[in-house]
Amino acid sequence: MKRFSDKVCSDGEKIKNLNAFKRRLEALLGTRMYAALLRGYLRTANRDVVKRVKKNRILKDVKSGRCFILGNGPSLKTQDLAILRDEDVFTCNYYCDFDRIGGAIPTAHFITDGRLLEGSTPPVLDALAQCRDRGVKRLFLGADLLRSAQKHNLEKQFDVYYLAQGAPMVNGKEYGIDDILPCFETVVHSEILAAIYMGYAEIYLLGCDCTGFATFAHAYQSGAATVSEGYGISLTEEAQRSIKRTLSRRPIEEELRAYAGLFDSYEQVLNYCVAHDVKLFNATEGGVLESVPRATLSFLAQD
Incomplete structure (x- = not known):
């Protein structure tokens, strides 16, 4: 029984074949050499992008203290976020529930998944419009979103910073947003x-x-699953349809393989934080992320 159109299945096969080739090449060369090869290629093939990410140097060490990174998980529906009203907050993707965070103006908003800005009027533009109207200044975008950002005039609405990604993370290597970053499963890692x-x-x-x-497995099986069940944010009907189209484009085995690597990459990022004397905590209520030390936000009420 077919679940998707022939075209989508064809796209899915291309993704599978490409990812399989990448895994074979990495196994042949080793992660360190494979990553170095990719970074060299990206710098040569994308000189304009490399030039643009150099702009990010103005952000080096401009902050101190603590910040709070909000994913889009369902736990946000019940967690008290108003306590963040006076904190530095990073938001991402469709998040625009600013009243939930006590009316705080996010320090920055992030989108690295190029699929979110595809099409003539992608639903994520509604979230970005609310970010703009609430006074969000900094917008971080994946470098492959450059043309989309120009198409939708985002560079005129925000101070846009591009993030170039495309190679596996290598232990012991220095990373900065002014150069090629590792390619991660989620935007949170880049944040x-x-x-x-x-x-x-x-x-x-x-x-x-x-x-x-x-959520993905349920949507794949039923085809009629409510996407909003997997999110802790408000999603319009159009946004839910867009997310379901996005999910259907990658074969389920590739989606689950990415999630299997998700926890390893969190552990890698945690080790990077430790090496740089940065404390990383998981203050999510519930969930299954255990590779990052747990914490509660009770200390905020005491400040």
Whole structure:
């Protein structure tokens, strides 16, 4: 029984074949050499992008203290976020529930998944419009979103910073948002590296449930699953349809393989934080992310 159109299945096969080739090449060369090869290629093939990310140097060590990174997980529905009203907060993707965070103006908003800005009027533009109207100044975008950002005039609405990604993370290597970053499974990982670069000494994760694989499997099986069940944010009907189209484009085995690596990459990022004397905590209520030390936000009420 076919679940998707022939075209989508064809796209899925291309993704599978490409990812399989990457894994074979990495196994042949070793992660360190494979990553170095990719970074060299990206710098040569994307000179304009490399030039643009150099702009990010103005953000080096401009901050201190702590920040809070909000994912989009379902735990956000019940967690008290108003306590963040006077804190530095990073948001991402469709998040625009600013009243939930006590009316705080996020320090920055992040989107690294190029699929979110595809099409003539992608639903994520509604979230970005609310970010703009609430006074969010900094917008971090994956470098492959450059044309989309120009198409939708985002560079005129925000101070846009691009993040170039494309190679596996290598232990012991220095990373900065002014150069090629590792390619991660989620935008949250990139936010953590950006926070370190900007000078934060303590980073707290919220809404990082890491249960999206269950939502994907349910949607794949039923085709009629409510996508909003897997998110802790308000999603329009159009946004839900867009997310379901995005999910259907990658074969389920590739989606689950990515989630299997998700926890390893969190551990890698945690080790990077430790090496840079940065404290990383998971303040998500519930969820399955255990590779990052747990914390509660009770200390905020005492400040």
